[in-house]
Amino acid sequence: MIRPDAPVLLEICDLRASVEEQPILKGVNLTIRAGEIHAVMGRNGSGKSTLSKVLAGHPAYRVTAGSVHYRGEDLLALLPEQRARIGLFLGFQYPVEIPGVSNLEFLRVATNARRQEQGLEELDTFAFEDLVRERLKVVQMDPAFLERSVNEGFSGGEKKRNEILQMALLDPLVAILDETDSGLDIDALRIVAGGVNHLASADNATLLITHYQRLLDVITPDYVHVMAAGQILRTGGKELALELEESGYDWVDAELERLEASAPEGLATAQASRTPAEVG
Template identity: 65%
Template sequence: MLKISDLHANASGKEILKGISLTVNAGEVHAIMGPNGSGKSTLAQVIAGHPGYEVTGGTIEYDGKDLLDMEAEERAQAGVFLAFQYPVEIPGVTNAYFLRAAFNELRKARGEEEVDPMEFLDIMEEKLKLVEMDATMMQRSVNAGFSGGEKKRNEILQMAVLAPKLAVLDETDSGLDIDALRIVAGGVNALKRPDNATIVVTHYQRLLDYIVPDSVHVLAGGRIIKSGGKELALELEAKGYDWLLEPAGV
């Protein structure tokens, strides 16, 4: 589904990603771990199409298409979803309006009919339960005045509504208490299907107790320095990153 080959990317003229290669197949969950400043978030943002990063080399193939040739909105319409580390507040635009606008953009892109507010309400009812959010949240402005946990749950709610093929969760666990973490992870697990894939970017192993990965990759200094199964995450939790960094020359 996703094939990243020798990806290089700059931010403000500084090289952050220095040759990333990663293949993710349908039905798989991949965890990207690594110390702060290793390039994890950059990789997530580059996949989603953030214009602040300049891709200087390599390719990303998604569903047989050249992902790097697509605008951020085209990627979303093609099924790519990024759960933001810092979700943006949009005062004055209700969650209900925002979600329905996004939902309909995706439907339009697939040549489907748009849904009206009443139909959308029905769709939302079930999705709200998934992340244990109250319906009143739909009438509040997008993320405005939301707590950290509410913002992250709202990201998973959007993911549930937009039903992506490829979901990238960027430090979705940061700042979450254990209950919120359980709800967020439960949502992600419930949305897992054989035909979609998830990339979980995280600093801590904690989230991986709830979202069990098929593969774990350690990103450091802009490169993947080690890949392994889910047991690698436990090893990192016990030993930290240092034992990997020095042999890799980071």
């Protein structure tokens, strides 16, 4: 839902970031307002997953230039846990398995950390069980998964449902979903997408990172951005995703070459990034 007067939740300006001294993001600009659903598409190595990890504060990535403001606050100055508590959520492409830590306990500690920030009272074990059982319905998840260790022995689909369950509990204002559709069969995709649609409102925003059009068949984006060589190359409406589905990404190379020709100082970086970048 696009409302030009809606408050800006996330403002990314000329964001540049490296991993192991290798520049991956080379000037990303993106503004997200409340109520909007954005999709970032692009080939492997285009930097889209890096963007999600930088926003969430992964310690392996170093921001070298640019800024990110979350509701006017300097997001990059915050620790990962602080970012989460004020309402930023990252749905992982590969949710991490944590043996020995019960899923229920993990969800309760996380939920209470967020609630404390929101000025809500902490939930004890019983109150939390009531809440979690209600939110399980959002992703049609079996309560048995609460008793297991975090993500341990979960199938790909179960892990992704567990991510959306966390999103339903943490009630974020900006949810970044990194390749949430990868590894899902069509039924699981529908359930997960149904959960995302259910949670989207006029007050929050969603940033979907995906390879494929098929996720966008079930979650309709307001904006589609195409990323290449660490930049957003083109922005359009949902029809841009359809166009990509038909014509593929070949035009991206031509576009990059045109950009390089017009901005000679950017040539070296753009070329370097195209060779070894298998960074998701």
